[in-house]
Amino acid sequence: MATRSxxxxxxNVFYAQSGGVTAVINASAAGVIETARAHKDRLGKVYAGxxxxxxxxxxxxxxxxxxxxxxxxxxxxxxGGAFGSCRYKLKSLEENRAQYERLIExxxxxxxxxxxxxxxxDSQDTAHKVSQLSTAMGFxxxxxxxxxxxxxxxxxxxCSPGFGSVAKYVAVATREAGLDVASMxxxxxxxxxxxVMGRHAGWIAAAAGLAxxxxxxxxxxxxxxxxxxxxRAFLAKVRQTVERVGYCVIVVSEGAHYADGRFLADxxxxxxFGHKQLGGVAPALASMIKGALGYKYHWAVADYLxxxxxxxxxxxDVAQAYAVGKAAVEFALAGKNAVMPTIVRxxxxxxxxxxxxxxxxxxxNKEKKLPASYIRRDGFGIxxxxxxxxxxxxAGEAETPWVNGLPKIARLKGVRVPKKLPPFxx
Amino acid sequence: MATRSxxxxxxNVFYAQSGGVTAVINASAAGVIETARAHKDRLGKVYAGxxxxxxxxxxxxxxxxxxxxxxxxxxxxxxGGAFGSCRYKLKSLEENRAQYERLIExxxxxxxxxxxxxxxxDSQDTAHKVSQLSTAMGFxxxxxxxxxxxxxxxxxxxCSPGFGSVAKYVAVATREAGLDVASMxxxxxxxxxxxVMGRHAGWIAAAAGLAxxxxxxxxxxxxxxxxxxxxRAFLAKVRQTVERVGYCVIVVSEGAHYADGRFLADxxxxxxFGHKQLGGVAPALASMIKGALGYKYHWAVADYLxxxxxxxxxxxDVAQAYAVGKAAVEFALAGKNAVMPTIVRxxxxxxxxxxxxxxxxxxxNKEKKLPASYIRRDGFGIxxxxxxxxxxxxAGEAETPWVNGLPKIARLKGVRVPKKLPPFxx
Numbered sequence: 001m002a003t004r005s006x007x008x009x010x011x012n013v014f015y016a017q018s019g020g021v022t023a024v025i026n027a028s029a030a031g032v033i034e035t036a037r038a039h040k041d042r043l044g045k046v047y048a049g050x051x052x053x054x055x056x057x058x059x060x061x062x063x064x065x066x067x068x069x070x071x072x073x074x075x076x077x078x079x080g081g082a083f084g085s086c087r088y089k090l091k092s093l094e095e096n097r098a099q100y101e102r103l104i105e106x107x108x109x110x111x112x113x114x115x116x117x118x119x120x121x122d123s124q125d126t127a128h129k130v131s132q133l134s135t136a137m138g139f140x141x142x143x144x145x146x147x148x149x150x151x152x153x154x155x156x157x158x159c160s161p162g163f164g165s166v167a168k169y170v171a172v173a174t175r176e177a178g179l180d181v182a183s184m185x186x187x188x189x190x191x192x193x194x195x196v197m198g199r200h201a202g203w204i205a206a207a208a209g210l211a212x213x214x215x216x217x218x219x220x221x222x223x224x225x226x227x228x229x230x231x232r233a234f235l236a237k238v239r240q241t242v243e244r245v246g247y248c249v250i251v252v253s254e255g256a257h258y259a260d261g262r263f264l265a266d267x268x269x270x271x272x273f274g275h276k277q278l279g280g281v282a283p284a285l286a287s288m289i290k291g292a293l294g295y296k297y298h299w300a301v302a303d304y305l306x307x308x309x310x311x312x313x314x315x316x317d318v319a320q321a322y323a324v325g326k327a328a329v330e331f332a333l334a335g336k337n338a339v340m341p342t343i344v345r346x347x348x349x350x351x352x353x354x355x356x357x358x359x360x361x362x363x364x365n366k367e368k369k370l371p372a373s374y375i376r377r378d379g380f381g382i383x384x385x386x387x388x389x390x391x392x393x394x395a396g397e398a399e400t401p402w403v404n405g406l407p408k409i410a411r412l413k414g415v416r417v418p419k420k421l422p423p424f425x426x
Numbered sequence: 427m428a429t430r431s432x433x434x435x436x437x438n439v440f441y442a443q444s445g446g447v448t449a450v451i452n453a454s455a456a457g458v459i460e461t462a463r464a465h466k467d468r469l470g471k472v473y474a475g476x477x478x479x480x481x482x483x484x485x486x487x488x489x490x491x492x493x494x495x496x497x498x499x500x501x502x503x504x505x506g507g508a509f510g511s512c513r514y515k516l517k518s519l520e521e522n523r524a525q526y527e528r529l530i531e532x533x534x535x536x537x538x539x540x541x542x543x544x545x546x547x548d549s550q551d552t553a554h555k556v557s558q559l560s561t562a563m564g565f566x567x568x569x570x571x572x573x574x575x576x577x578x579x580x581x582x583x584x585c586s587p588g589f590g591s592v593a594k595y596v597a598v599a600t601r602e603a604g605l606d607v608a609s610m611x612x613x614x615x616x617x618x619x620x621x622v623m624g625r626h627a628g629w630i631a632a633a634a635g636l637a638x639x640x641x642x643x644x645x646x647x648x649x650x651x652x653x654x655x656x657x658r659a660f661l662a663k664v665r666q667t668v669e670r671v672g673y674c675v676i677v678v679s680e681g682a683h684y685a686d687g688r689f690l691a692d693x694x695x696x697x698x699f700g701h702k703q704l705g706g707v708a709p710a711l712a713s714m715i716k717g718a719l720g721y722k723y724h725w726a727v728a729d730y731l732x733x734x735x736x737x738x739x740x741x742x743d744v745a746q747a748y749a750v751g752k753a754a755v756e757f758a759l760a761g762k763n764a765v766m767p768t769i770v771r772x773x774x775x776x777x778x779x780x781x782x783x784x785x786x787x788x789x790x791n792k793e794k795k796l797p798a799s800y801i802r803r804d805g806f807g808i809x810x811x812x813x814x815x816x817x818x819x820x821a822g823e824a825e826t827p828w829v830n831g832l833p834k835i836a837r838l839k840g841v842r843v844p845k846k847l848p849p850f851x852x
Contacts, residue, residue: 021609023602051612080605086613168831175832176449176734179506183447186477187512192730211832282727283706301708303726304618308602311738314831394831405594405740405820406601406637 006139009044011113013329014056015064016049017081018119018126018148022162023169023310024321025118025148026075026082026410031325032116032146033064033072039333047110047417051084053117053126056106057099057426061417074410076322077400079310082412088426090126093133100133102424107134107141109420114142114332118325120149120160124340125364131338144328145340145360148321150307152203155366156358157342159393161324162307164317167207168394169309170196170251173302175211178218178249181298185247190295191238192249194219195282196302199255202226202370204306207390208251209382218249219381223285225255226370227379229264235292237380242295252281311407315396320353327355351392432565435470437539439755440482441490442475443507444545444552444574448588449595449736450747451544451574452501452508452836457751458542458572459490459498465759473536473843477510479543479552482532483525483852487843500836502748503826505736508838514852516552519559526559528850533560533567535846540568540758544751546575546586550766551790557764570754571766571786574747576733578629581792582784583768585819587750588733590743593633594820595735596622596677599728601637604644604675607724611673616721617664618675620645621708622728625681628652628796630732633816634677635808644675645807649711651681652796653805655690661718663806668721678707737833741822746779753781777818 015032017025029048036046048062049055055062062083064072075082090099107115117127124145131143147154152163174194181192198204202224211218220241223229241248256264265281282299289295320343327341338360346352374386382390401408441458443451455474462472474488475481481488488509490498501508516525533541543553550571557569573580578589600620607618624630628650637644646667649655667674682690691707708725715721746769753767764786772778800812808816827834 017609021606054612078605079602080607081609082605083609084612085609087610088613171832172737173731173735175835176505176736177730179504179508179835180447180730180734181506183443183507183509183511184513186480186510187514194731210830280706280709283709298729299727300729300731301725301727302731303724304603304606305599305620305726305728305731308606309599310602311598391830396831397828402823404636404817405822406597409601409605 006113007111009111010042012044012111013046013114013116014049014107014112015046015116016052016055016118017083017085018052018117018123019085019087020150020307021081021085022148022150022307023079023165023313024162024318026078026080027318027321028118028146028148028161028325029082030072030075031322032329035326035329039329042333043114044111047112048083052086052088053090054086054088054426055084056103057424059106059419059421059424061110063415063417066413066415071410071412074408076318077310077398077407078410079308082410089122090129093129100130101137103130104134104137104139104141105421108139110417112141114144116144116146116328118146118148120151121154121363121365121367124360128338128360128364131360142332142337143360144332144336145363146324146328147340147342150204151198151201153201153367153369155363155368158345158353159343161317161321163203164314164320164393165309166197166204166306167390168314169306169312170204170207171210171394172312174208174219174249174251177300178211181218181247181249188296189298190242190247191286191289191297193282193285193297193299194251194302195254195300196251197306198225198253200225200367200369202253205251205253206370206374206382206386207394209386210390210394216245219251220245220248221250221380222382223250223252223256224370224375224379225253225257226375228259229256231288235289238289239293250285252285254281256281311400313398314394315398316393318398323355331357351395433537435537436468438470438537439472439540439542440475440533440538441472441542442478442481442544443509443511444478444543444549445511445513446576446733447507447511448574448576448733449505449591449739450588450744452504452506453744453747454544454572454574454587454751455508456498456501457748458755461752461755465755468759470537473538474509478512478514479516480512480514480852481510482529483850485532485845485847485850487536489841489843492839492841497836497838500834502744503736503824503833504836505734508836515548516555519555526555527563529556530560530563530565531847534565536843538567540570542570542572542754544572544574546577547580547789547791547793550786554764554786554790557786568758568763569786570758570762571789572750572754573766573768576630577624577627579627579793579795580789581794582788584771584779585769587743587747589629590740590746590819591735592623592630592732593816594740595732595738596630596634597636597820598738600634600645600675600677603726604637607673607675614722615724616668616673617712617715617723619708619711619723619725620677620728621680621726622677623732624651624679626651626793626795628679631677631679632796632800632808632812633820635812636816636820642671645677646671646674647676647806648808649676649678649682650796650801650805651679651683652801654685655682657714661715664715665719676711678711680707682707737826739824740820741824742819744824749781757783777821
C-alpha cells in the first residue's frame with residue numbers, strides 16, 4: 001500500500017491515554033512530550049489521541065507542538081486526562097482486524113513511527129498487538145507502554161504511577177475524618193465508613209492503613225476484596241472497637257464481596273424508581289451495622305475525588321509518572337520496542353527507585369493482587385510488610401501551584417491535525 | 427451557697443467545643459489557650475470540656491496547662507475537635523434548671539470565671555443563658571461565644587470560621603473531579619454528582635461555583651436547599667449540558683428538597699434490610715438521571731471528608747478561626763460579657779477583614795441563608811455577587827506540616843482535673 005511507505009521526514013509520535021484517569025497521568029504526558037521535544041533531531045511532532053485510542057481510529061489527532069512549553073509543563077500538576085481518555089478495548093485481531101488496519105493506516109498517513117500508550121494491562125496488550133501487526137503489515141511502528149493505574153495491579157513494576165497519589169489521598173482522608181469521628185462519638189456518630197476504589201485488588205484500601213500510627217488510631221477495620229466478607233466477624237469487630245475505643249472507622253473497598261462472589265454493593269439497594277443501585281458498599285455496610293448494632297453512622301464515597309486529587313498528590317508518584325513518560329521516549333530512541341518502563345525498588349532500608357523495563361507480552365492481561373502476607377490474619381488490617389511496601393509511595397508532597405485559592409490547571413488549545421483519510425466507523 | 431463564693435485565686439477559664447466540628451475549630455482553641463497563657467497575671471488555667479459542655483456537666487475537665495506549648499501550637503493544623511465535641515443542647519431553663527445549676531456548681535468548684543463556648547447558634551444561646559443565670563445565682567461567669575460552623579449560617583458575622591475551608595475543599599474537589607469526568611465522557615461517565623453538606627443553607631454548595639472559570643467549566647449545575655427542586659427543569663438542564671458540553675458535573679446540597687418539603691435524600695431508597703437509607707441525595711439524583719436520560723454516572727458523597735480536610739484548609743479561614751479565639755479572651759479581659767467576636771469585611775475591592783463584636787442575644791437561634799441575589803435566576807448556579815463574597819474566603823493555602831507523607835497532628839495528653847463534686851446524671 002502506497003500510504004504505508006515510511007516518509008523520509010522525521011517520524012512523528014502518537015501518544016494516547018487509556019482507561020480510568022489518575023491525578024498524575026498528565027505528568028506522564030509531560031514526560032513524553034518534553035522528552036520528545038528535547039530530541040527534535042530525531043523525532044517529529046507529538047500527536048495526542050483525542051479521547052485516547054479513539055483519536056487514532058477516528059483520525060482526531062491533537063497537535064501538541066501547538067501548545068506552549070508552559071502549558072506542557074503545567075500538565076505535571078493537572079489531574080484527569082488532558083487529551084481525553086476512553087474505556088475502549090480493541091477487539092482481538094481475529095474479531096476485528098479492520099480496527100488494527102485502520103490504526104496502521106492513520107499512523108502511516110501521519111508518518112507516525114512511535115506509539116506511546118499510557119494505560120493499564122489492557123492497553124499494554126493493545127500496544128503489543130499493534131507492534132506485531134504493524135511489522136506484519138509492512139509499516140513497523142515502535143510501541144512502548146507507559147504504565148498507569150490507580151489500582152496498582154500491573155505486574156513486574158514495583159508500583160503503578162497513579163497509585164501513590166490515590167494511596168496518599170485515602171490515608172490522609174482516613175486520618176482527617178477519623179479525628180472528626182473521634183470528636184463526635186460521645187453523643188453522635190459512632191461509626192464512619194469510607195468507600196474507596198479497587199474492584200479486584202485491595203491496594204487502595206490497604207493504603208488507608210498508613211493513617212494508623214498508634215494501636216487504636218483509625219482505620220480500625222479495612223475490608224479487602226481479597227477476602228470473602230464475613231458478616232459475623234465484621235459486626236463483632238465493629239462492636240468490640242466501639243466498646244473499647246469509643247468509635248470505629250472502617251475503610252471498605254468497592255470490590256468487597258461475600259464468599260459466593262456477590263458484591264456487597266449489589267446487596268439489593270433499590271431506589272425510589274425501583275432500580276437497583278450501583279455502587280454504594282458504604283451505605284450497605286452502614287445499614288447492616290445500624291440494623292445489627294444500632295450505632296449512629298456516617299459514610300463517605302470518595303469516587304473520582306480520590307483519583308483526581310492532584311492537590312494532595314504524592315511527590316514520589318508524580319516523579320515516577322513523569323519518569324516513565326520520559327523513559328518511554330528514551331527506550332524508543334534506543335531502538336527498543338514492545339516494552340514498558342517499570343519502577344524498580346532498590347534494596348536497603350531507605351527507599352530508592354529506578355527505571356527498569358518489561359516486555360509488553362509479560363504485562364498484558366495480568367493482575368497483581370494484594371499478597372496474602374500484606375493482610376493481617378483477622379482479615380481487617382495490614383501487616384508490617386504491607387506498611388513497609390506502601391509507606392514510601394505516599395512520601396513527599398508534590399508541588400501544586402495555586403491561583404485564587406484553587407489549583408492552577410493546564411488549559412490546552414487542542415489544535416487538531418488536518419485529516420487525510422476518509423471517516424471510519426468505530 | 428458556700429461553693430459559689432469566688433476564690434481569691436486568679437479565675438480559671440473553661441473552654442468547650444460544640445456541635446459538628448470543622449477543619450479549623452482547634453485553631454480557635456489554640457487562639458483561646460495561647461492568649462490566656464499570655465495573660466497569666468490575670469488568668470488561671472484553661473480547662474477544656476471533655477466532649478464539650480458534657481465535660482462541664484460531668485466534671486470531666488481537661489487541664490490544658492499540662493500540654494506543651496508545641497502541642498497547643500499543633501492544634502492550629504489539627505482537624506476535628508481535639509477535646510471532643512458533642513451534639514447536646516441544654517434544655518430551656520424552665521425545662522431543666524438543674525442542668526444550668528450544675529454548670530454553675532462545677533464552675534464554682536473549679537473557680538471558673540470565664541466560659542468560652544466554641545460553636546454555632548445553639549451554643550451561643552447556651553452561653554447567653556449561662557451568662558444570665560450565673561449572675562442570678564450569685565456566681566457571675568463571663569461568657570463569650572467563639573463562632574464556628576461549616577454551614578456559614580451565623581448572623582451578623584460576615585462569615586463563620588470553618589466555612590472557608592469546607593468551601594475551599596468543595597471548590598477544589600469540583601475542579602479536580604470535573605477534569606476527570608471530562609476525560610472519561612466520550613466513552614464512559616457523562617454525569618458526575620458530588621453531594622455536599624448544608625441541610626438548611628446552600629453556602630457550601632454555592633462554593634463549588636468558584637471552580638468555574640470559563641463558561642462551560644464545572645460545576646454545570648448546583649442544587650440549593652433554598653430552592654424547591656424542580657425535576658423537569660433539572661433533567662432538561664442535565665440533558666442540554668451533556669449535549670452541549672459532552673458531560674455534566676452536578677453539586678447538590680444534602681438539604682435539596684421538593685416543593686412539599688420532602689428531602690431528595692429521603693426519596694425512598696430502601697436497603698437490603700428494608701431500612702430506609704438516610705442521606706444519599708447523590709445516588710438518588712443519579713438514579714433519577716439514569717432512569718430519565720440513560721446517562722452513565724458516577725457520584726461521590728464527601729461527608730466528613732469535606733469538613734475535616736485540614737490539609738487543604740483556607741489560610742484566610744485558619745487565620746480567622748485563630749483570631750476569634752484570641753479575641754474572645756481579649757474581650758473577656760476587657761470586661762465584656764455575653765458577646766461573640768465576629769468577622770467584619772472591610773470596604774473596597776481588596777478583601778480585608780477585622781474583628782468586631784455582636785451580643786449573644788442577637789446571634790442565638792438565627793440562621794443566615796444564602797440570599798436570593800446569590801442564586802442565578804435559573805436556580806442552578808451562583809451570581810457574580812456570590813462569587814465576590816465567596817472568593818476571598820478560600821484564598822490562601824494554610825500551612826500544613828507533613829510527616830511520612832501524612833499531615834502531622836496534635837496528640838494531647840488530656841490530663842483530667844481532679845473531681846471535687848459528686849457525679850451528675852446528664
